[in-house]
Amino acid sequence: MYNILIGGAAGQGIDTTVSILEKAFKKSGYFVYTVKDFMSRVRGGHNFMLIRFGNEEITSHSNKLDGIIALNEETIRLHQSKLKKDGFILCDSNFKGDFEAIRIPMEEKAKEFGNPRVSGTIAAGAVLKIFGVDFNHLENVLDTSVKKAYFQVNMQAVHYGYEATDNIYPHMGGKYKDFMLINGNQALALGAIAAGLKFYSAYPMSPATPIMEYLSRHSTAAGVVMEQAEDEIAAINMAIGASYAGVRAMTATSGGGFSLMVEALGLSGIAEIPVVVADVQRPGPATGLPTRTEQSDLKFVISASHGEFPRMVIALRNHEDAFYQTARAFHLADKYQIPVIILSDQYLGDTTSTVKKYDLSEIPSNAPLVSAADETKYIRYRITENGISPRRIPGKGDYFVTADSDEHDEYGFITESADVRVKMVDKRMRKLEGLMEELIEPEFLGDEDCTTLLLGWGSTYGPIREAITTLNDISGGKFGALVFGDIYPLPVKALTKYAKKAKNIINIEQNATGQLASLIREVTGIKCTGSILKYDGRQISGEEIADRLIKEGYNG
Amino acid sequence: MGKSFSTYETAWCPGCGNFSILRCLKTALEELNIDPAKVLMAAGIGQAAKTPQYISANTFCGLHGRSLPAATAAKIANENLTVIVNTGDGDSYGEGGNHFIHAIRRNVNITHFVHDNQIYGLTKGQSSPTTAEGHVTNAQADGNLNYPLNPVLLAIAAGAGFVARSFSGDTKHLTEMMKAAISYKGYALVDILQPCVSFNKINTFSYYKERVYYLETDHDYTDKAAAMIRAMEFGDRIPIGIFYREEKPDYHTKHKVLASKMPLVDQKYDPMIVQNLMNEFV
Numbered sequence A: 001m002y003n004i005l006i007g008g009a010a011g012q013g014i015d016t017t018v019s020i021l022e023k024a025f026k027k028s029g030y031f032v033y034t035v036k037d038f039m040s041r042v043r044g045g046h047n048f049m050l051i052r053f054g055n056e057e058i059t060s061h062s063n064k065l066d067g068i069i070a071l072n073e074e075t076i077r078l079h080q081s082k083l084k085k086d087g088f089i090l091c092d093s094n095f096k097g098d099f100e101a102i103r104i105p106m107e108e109k110a111k112e113f114g115n116p117r118v119s120g121t122i123a124a125g126a127v128l129k130i131f132g133v134d135f136n137h138l139e140n141v142l143d144t145s146v147k148k149a150y151f152q153v154n155m156q157a158v159h160y161g162y163e164a165t166d167n168i169y170p171h172m173g174g175k176y177k178d179f180m181l182i183n184g185n186q187a188l189a190l191g192a193i194a195a196g197l198k199f200y201s202a203y204p205m206s207p208a209t210p211i212m213e214y215l216s217r218h219s220t221a222a223g224v225v226m227e228q229a230e231d232e233i234a235a236i237n238m239a240i241g242a243s244y245a246g247v248r249a250m251t252a253t254s255g256g257g258f259s260l261m262v263e264a265l266g267l268s269g270i271a272e273i274p275v276v277v278a279d280v281q282r283p284g285p286a287t288g289l290p291t292r293t294e295q296s297d298l299k300f301v302i303s304a305s306h307g308e309f310p311r312m313v314i315a316l317r318n319h320e321d322a323f324y325q326t327a328r329a330f331h332l333a334d335k336y337q338i339p340v341i342i343l344s345d346q347y348l349g350d351t352t353s354t355v356k357k358y359d360l361s362e363i364p365s366n367a368p369l370v371s372a373a374d375e376t377k378y379i380r381y382r383i384t385e386n387g388i389s390p391r392r393i394p395g396k397g398d399y400f401v402t403a404d405s406d407e408h409d410e411y412g413f414i415t416e417s418a419d420v421r422v423k424m425v426d427k428r429m430r431k432l433e434g435l436m437e438e439l440i441e442p443e444f445l446g447d448e449d450c451t452t453l454l455l456g457w458g459s460t461y462g463p464i465r466e467a468i469t470t471l472n473d474i475s476g477g478k479f480g481a482l483v484f485g486d487i488y489p490l491p492v493k494a495l496t497k498y499a500k501k502a503k504n505i506i507n508i509e510q511n512a513t514g515q516l517a518s519l520i521r522e523v524t525g526i527k528c529t530g531s532i533l534k535y536d537g538r539q540i541s542g543e544e545i546a547d548r549l550i551k552e553g554y555n556g
Numbered sequence B: 001m002g003k004s005f006s007t008y009e010t011a012w013c014p015g016c017g018n019f020s021i022l023r024c025l026k027t028a029l030e031e032l033n034i035d036p037a038k039v040l041m042a043a044g045i046g047q048a049a050k051t052p053q054y055i056s057a058n059t060f061c062g063l064h065g066r067s068l069p070a071a072t073a074a075k076i077a078n079e080n081l082t083v084i085v086n087t088g089d090g091d092s093y094g095e096g097g098n099h100f101i102h103a104i105r106r107n108v109n110i111t112h113f114v115h116d117n118q119i120y121g122l123t124k125g126q127s128s129p130t131t132a133e134g135h136v137t138n139a140q141a142d143g144n145l146n147y148p149l150n151p152v153l154l155a156i157a158a159g160a161g162f163v164a165r166s167f168s169g170d171t172k173h174l175t176e177m178m179k180a181a182i183s184y185k186g187y188a189l190v191d192i193l194q195p196c197v198s199f200n201k202i203n204t205f206s207y208y209k210e211r212v213y214y215l216e217t218d219h220d221y222t223d224k225a226a227a228m229i230r231a232m233e234f235g236d237r238i239p240i241g242i243f244y245r246e247e248k249p250d251y252h253t254k255h256k257v258l259a260s261k262m263p264l265v266d267q268k269y270d271p272m273i274v275q276n277l278m279n280e281f282v
C-alpha cells in the first residue's frame, strides 16, 4: 500500500492533478482512497489531498507518507515530518531548501508549453512513472479530468513529467480496474436517483453542495428536477410539497441549513408526508469550520423540531451505505410516511473510494408507495392498527387528498377535540413499532471474544475497521467494534449482547461530548468506560485510533 | 358547466371579508369549468389560510409563511393540478416574504390570492407588513412606526407577470380578477383588500368602499413603468384591477425535464439511467 500527499495553494489545480492520478492508479488495477483537506477559501491558503492506493481494500486515510508532491514550498515545510524514512519529495527545480527531492523544472516547462497551469500535470506524469503506472488508459483519464480545449497541452505535460523521472516502486498489480471511483456525496446522489428521486431542492452549503451540483448536471438524463431554493426553509418545504403531489423528493444541507429546516420536519411528521433530508455534517456551531468534518449533529437531528412524531435517522458509514442506505431512506419514508434523516459528513462526502458497481436489485422499490383505490370514500388520515394511513396522489382520481399542519381528524380537517388529538398522536407514534422491526443492527468487526469493545457510528467505520485489524494483529484478538448505521431509533440487540461480555467499552466519535455514548446510556443504561473524541475538524485515522488505544494501555 | 365546488361551515367572524372571497373563489373555479379533484388549495397559517378547509378540493395547509415553496413544488411535480394559494398578508409578506420574491422569480404557474386585511387576524390584532404607519394595535401600543409595504409595487418590481388588486366588497370585480389570475400561465398575484371586522377598526369595509376605484379601461397593463406609477397610488384613492400583465415563458416551459415530457409525477424511473451513470465512475 502506498500513500502520497499532493499539496499547494487554493487555485493551483490540486484537484486536476489528483483527478488524473487517482483515475490512472485505479485503471492500473489499484484500489484508491483519496481524502481532501481544503481550506474555506478560493485562492491561496494551504490545501492538500492524500491518495492511498494498493492492491487490497483501503478504508481509512493515513498520515504516514511515501511521497510528497509539493506544488508550493509551504507544502514541504508543513508535511515533511510525516514522510517515511525512504519516502520521496517531488517538487519544482526552483524550490529553495536543502532537502532531498526529485526536482523537475515544472513551472518553466509549463510556461514553455503555453499554459502555466499544467505544472501540476507534469507532476502527475512524474508520479505515474515513480509508481510504475503505464500509459494504457491515459487518454481516457485525461479526457475526464481536463477540459477538451486543454487536452493536448495536458498530454504533453504528462509525457514530459513521465520522461523526466525514474521509476522507484514496482507496480503490485490489482483487480480493481473495473470498479468505480466515487465520493460519498456522489454515491448518495446516485442512491437517490436509484430510488426514483424526481425532485431535489437545496440551498448551497458546504460540504453538501456537490450533491446538488451532481444532480443538476445529470438532471435531464436522470429525469430529476433540481431547484436551488432561496433558503433551506424553502428547500424542505418544497421537497414536502413535491412529495405530497406524489414524487419522491429530497433535500440536503449541512448543520446550519438543517437548523433552518427544523420546523418543517414536524410538518412532515404531523401531515405524514414522506421526506428525505440529508445532513452532511461539518463542525459547528453557527458557521463553524465550513470545509471540515465532524459528527456533532446526532443529538440535534434525533430531537430536532418541537412536538413529538416518529422519525428515522440513518448514519452513512461508507460509500456502500451512501448508495444503498439513501435508497432505503426513501423506501422507509414512504412506507411510514415520515421524515427520514441521513447523516453524512464532510469526510465521507468528499472522500473518493474504489467501490464495486452497485447492485440495483438490492434497491427496495423505486416508486412511491400508494394505496389501492379500494375504499368508497377516501379517508386520508384513517386510524389504522399500524398507524399507517392510506396514501394517494392528488389529482389522480375522484377523491381529495388533504394535508394539514394543524392537528386534524381522519379527514384532514382541523380539530381541537381532545379525544381526536390523543387518537392521532397514538396513531402516528404507532408507526414506530413497525419501524423498530426494520432496524439494521450495527456491524460487528473484530473478535467475538473481545475484551475491549469499540463503539462508533457513521464515517468513523472505515478508520475503526482498519484499527481493529491492526489491534487484533498486535493483541491476538482482544478487540471488537460495533459501528452504527441505523442510529435512531437505536438498535440495541447487538449492543446489549457484546456490551455484556466486554471489559472495556470505548466510544470513538468526531465530537466533543460523546453523543453516541450519551444516546446509548439514555436508551440502554450501558455506560462507556472510556472514549476517544476528536473535534479538530480532521477525521481520525485507523492508525490514530490504534496508537491511542495502545498508548492508553488497552492492548491486553 | 362542470362539477360544482361545495363550501363548508367556517370559523370566521360574521361580517368578515373572507366570506365573499370564498364565494368568489367558488364562482371563479366553477365558471372556469375546473374539476375540484384537480385543484390543489394551498395555504400557510392564519384566518385567510383556513380557506382550503372550507372548499371541496385537495388541500395543503402547511406552515405559517411557507405555503409558496410547497405549492410551487407541488405544481412542478404535477402540472395538471390547478394550484391556488390563499393566505394572509402576514403569511405572504411577513413570515414568507423571502418566498414571495422568489416565487415571482421562479414563475411557476400558480395563483396567489392574498387576503390583505392589513393586520394579523388569527393572532388577534398585531401589525402586519401592510399595516399603515401610526396604526395603533395590541402590539404597537404607541402606533406602528414602520412604513407599510406596497405588495403590488413590490411584485411588479420583482418581475411578476400578473399583478392585480381587488376588494372583497366588490364580488363581481374579484371574481373576474380571480378568473384572469387562474387563467394566466405563470405566477399570478391578486392582493385582495379584506376588512377584518374584529381587529382592524381603521381599514374597514366603508374605508375601502370610499377609496377604491377601477383602473381606467385605457390603463396599459403591458407598460411596466405605467403600472408601477399606478401601483404607488395607495391612500385617499386606491386603484383596483390588473396593474401589470406580461406573457412570458413559465418554469415548466423552460425546464428540460418538464417541458418535453409528461407531468413529473407520471414519468417512470428507468434503471438504465443509474447503470449509465455508474459507468461514468469506472
Ligand SMILES: Cc1ncc(C[n+]2csc(CCOP(=O)(O)OP(=O)(O)O)c2C)c(N)n1
Residues within 6 Å of the ligand: B045, B046, B047, B048, B049, B064, B087, B088, B089, B090, B091, B092, B115, B117, B119, B120, B121, B122, B123, B128
Ligand atoms: C412560525 C410561526 N410563527 C407564528 C405563528 C403564529 N401566527 C399564526 S397566523 C399569524 C399571522 C396571521 O396573519 P395573516 O397572515 O395576515 O393572516 P390573517 O389571520 O390576518 O388572515 C401568526 C403570527 C405561527 N403559526 N407560526
Ligand code: SF4
Residues within 6 Å of the ligand: B011, B012, B013, B015, B016, B017, B018, B047, B048, B117, B121, B122, B195, B196, B197, B198, B199
Ligand atoms: S379575525 Fe378578522 S380576519 Fe379573522 S375571521 Fe374575524 S374578521 Fe375575519
Ligand SMILES: [Mg+2]
Residues within 6 Å of the ligand: B088, B089, B090, B115, B116, B117, B118, B119, B120, B121, B128
Ligand atoms: Mg392578515
